[in-house]
Amino acid sequence: MAGADPQALKDTLLAAIGAADTPDALEAIRIEALGKKGQLTQAMKSLGTLEGDARRDMGQALNAVKDAVTHALESRRSELALIELNKRLEQEKVDVSLSHRPEAIGVIHPLSRTLEEILVIFAEMGFVVAEGPDIETDYYNFTALNMPEDHPARQEHDTFYMTPNIEGVRKVLRTHTSPVQIRTMEQMKPPIRIIAPGRTYRSDHDATHSPMFHQCEGLVIGDGITMGHLKGCLIEFCRAFFDVDDLPVRFRPSYFPFTEPSAEVDIGCNRDGGGLTIGTGADWLEILGCGMVNPRVLEYCGIDPNEHQGFAFGMGLERLAMLKYGIPDLRPFYDSDLRWMRHYGFMPFDPPSVHLGL
């Protein structure tokens, strides 16, 4: 073996490595060259038969061949791995225009959204939420609100009555959220600053009336609270809610038995071109009723009207939602047509807030 030619061995092995086209073929070459019985291994073993310089020279030459072969094996292995990977990637190709696995997300009802927007604005002004029952007594719904039996204003309420009990007492479905004013004033001492949203009921069913609808009541009782504060509070609300900084807001005298003086609030709108735009324009839209709490109502609640005064207001959530979001009809609000819900509903993860906006 002393006659081995390192250069020829190298050439043979490198050529074989370069020709190997699978990892298995490459491994066979490695064993043939570097395995226990491999050519290089055998050549190294036979170095013992040489002497002196020849042994040293041959050793160096064989080591150089081994390095070159090892390196060539390594780089050929990487090349083959890359070819293999590219082949796999080619095989794994898909049509990415196909749809992803469906993920359901539901929507929030526009009434809930509207209510939350109202909460955000009044929370900023220091209001807290109060609640009351849907089935009310005649006292809370009417009498304590200065609407005694046979008050003409009662007739305008289209009241739903519950079946009278054995004593002949009949409860009502609250016709407005105003009874929450009374319940609150009975339980809290001034200062009071509440809003009371909820379901309300009137015996009326046509294109613009629903037997059930939603109102939001407001009540502020405190030292030196005047109709000026009422006006400021509601103008700020309207402008924030409709996001129109220069929204014209008009207060008009009106009548509610539980407020004195009373007002209705109109906002400016424009009906040019058949549409409806909230803001400066030739027309007015009535959106809520309000006034200074009638001294008689305070008396009913055990609050001395000579000591305390304040204001109250009430608004219809459906109307606010319809105006703000351009929802044309009332009836679908309660129909839960999925198509309507998806169109007019709201994403759950973007709730209204002060810092992110309404």
Add this chain to the structure above:
Amino acid sequence: MKFTWSWLKDHLDTDAEMAVILDALPMLGLEVESVTDRAEALKPFHIARIIKAEPHPNADSLRVCQVDTGNGMVEVVCGAPNAAAGLVGVFAPVGAYVPGIDLTLTEAEIRGVTSRGMMCSEREMMISDEHDGIISLPEDAPIGASFAAYAGFDDPIIEIAITPNRADCLGVRGIARDLAAAGYGILIPLADHQIKAKGKSDISWKLDLPADQQHLCPLVTGRVFRGLTNGASPKWMQQRLSAVGQRPISALVDITNYVMLDLGRPLHAYDADRIKGDTLTIRLAKAGEEMTALNEKTYALNDTMLVIADDDGADDLAGIMGGERTGVTNTTSNMFLEIAIFDPVAVAMTGRRLNIHSDARYRFERGLDVTSPDWAMDYVSQMVLDICGGEASEIDRHGVGADWERQISYRPDQVEELTSVVITPDKQQNILTTLGFKISSDGDQWQVMPPPWRGDIVGSADLVEEVVRVSGYHLIPELSLPRDRVVSHPAVSDAQKRPIVLRRFMAGRGLNEAVSFTFCDAATAEKYGGGAEALRLANPISTDLSVMRPSLIPILLNVAARNQARGEGDVAVFEIGPVFTGDTPEDQHTVLAGVRCGMISPREWTGSARPVDWLDAKADAIAALSALGVRVDALQVRLDAPGWYHPGQSGTLNQGKVTLARFGTIHPAFAAAHDLDDHKGAVAGFEVMLDAVSMPRKKTAQRPMAQLSSFQPVGRDFAFLLDDAVTAENLIRAMKGAGKPLVTEVTVFDVYAGKGIPEGKKSVALSVTLQPTKATLTEAEIEATSAAIIAAVEKHCGGVLRS
């Protein structure tokens, strides 16, 4: 309340344009509902005379007329039976739009004769339904003049909404008074007529009321008119009445209607000759008494109802409607006129019980000027005498008069205190006086007496409103509410926050938020455990909406069914709202409920679609409870879900004895009752009782220190052979109990029954996680825990480890 522009100006001396007044009215609290200018539509119509009318050469029923339009002669083909030479009527030229036939006239050839215009009927001009022939005007009507002006149609009609407190504005004069106070003119004084009375009234009043019911009629006046001629009322009166929708009938009827609208003062006119006897008695009706009112309906009366009766019995429902038997007719020549004050509450109650709505009742129950029986009698009498001739008797007056005079203590400063508007005392005095208030002042302290027509004014706040209303609400400044802290407290309590958070959470899970009516039909309510008498509406709008809902499930099943009917087979909806177990506030409970049906996702290429099942409902319920902060791994499942769930695929989630939620497949029979076909996929639902979920006890932002073990957890799998009846919950509880404290999680990963498993048995495979906290587990520790688990399953669940 309707009136015309000229009518208002009878009471208000003003130079203001109508547009200015229309803007002023709403700012006084008198909301303008509509303004109708009939002259605009009638502009092309002019008065014309038919000079010659000859038969149409080609049509028997038509005539060819030569019409003098005042502006030349025109040939017109006319089909009206009364088209004859000499008739003065109304002509519409070519180009005119005729509203009654919705047509703009063109030159038309009618059977070979060219017609250049049209002679019109009232219906064609849409001023009445009259269409028997073309309109026929008096001989002296001015040819060529505007028909609208001639007929009084150039007087615009204004309709305003009157709030219940402003009874004084149910007459034109009251509206004029408000405008005068606001500076839009001067209220013209009402003529003060002195009637030369002839003799005593042939008919006199008698008040026959129980001692404690005297307030039912505090004052009444009456007088007899003799020798009247009850023909048609004057043209101006007819025009005004027609304009506001009152059909002219006869002079006497028209006068009573006119005065009611003009002064807000309802009257009643009897035919004196039809009254039996010489006394009209104001009394309560007798039980069983009946009368036929002017609306020709007969009413059964009872002893709560105030009536006016002659010797033959009741024939007037006081303040509501007169009787047919004694009312005036077109031939009445002797009339007895009644002007009374009746108790508003009594009028309202009787009106409601008999379900009669009349203009009189509307005014009586809102409150009249309680002194009007005195001042109105001569005023109306003059009108009767002027129009119908004849003579009037002396006035017969009964009653003690209403106790209306009251003094209200008032300080001018109260305007600023209540509204932040500054108005000088002089200006305030001026406003109140113009409105009819009488003021006696002692420096800052005033005593204010409201006028008798303002029964709504009871306190100083009412006076503030009068002053500010008339001055203008635009004067109220805009003040920001004072804030006692810069950063507000939360607006909602923890309990109030829950529905808001849950709503977002459930929508995030793919459910859509519904808002539904809180009432349902009685049969449904009963099926779902409700329908109690106290929860039934006495006056439902329909039987479908007649009982307060006991559960949200039937409501949401309806939602699902409606959507399926529209072609949306896969429905996922929820609602957060009230359900009712009784009529007290404590019986109203807030519930979150949801219904899913059809497929959980649509069929698509990855094959992820699958039908909804009970597990989806359970997942929804558990997720909701977890969002509310409930430790859901400590909940107990019980098999006591109500009957609307599938008995074998439903359960409740409980904390001790308290049921927090229920879930499951909806019972197929219940689903079918809502027309939900469970072949399209199961219907599953859940209910979470928010009120039952207790609030977290401690309110602190601080959390306990996190305990994160640095030792690897170890997993071990077990499979047990068990009786079918053993629940997963019991099995897991036994294993967790035995594996304490190392076992942190036990999960079922396979349940199998069938081939290789004995009848009535099942194989359940579970993976157990052991989490050491102090040191890496040794094989001996793991073996000991495994042995304890196997022993516990055998002891508590009768399970055998499968090898």
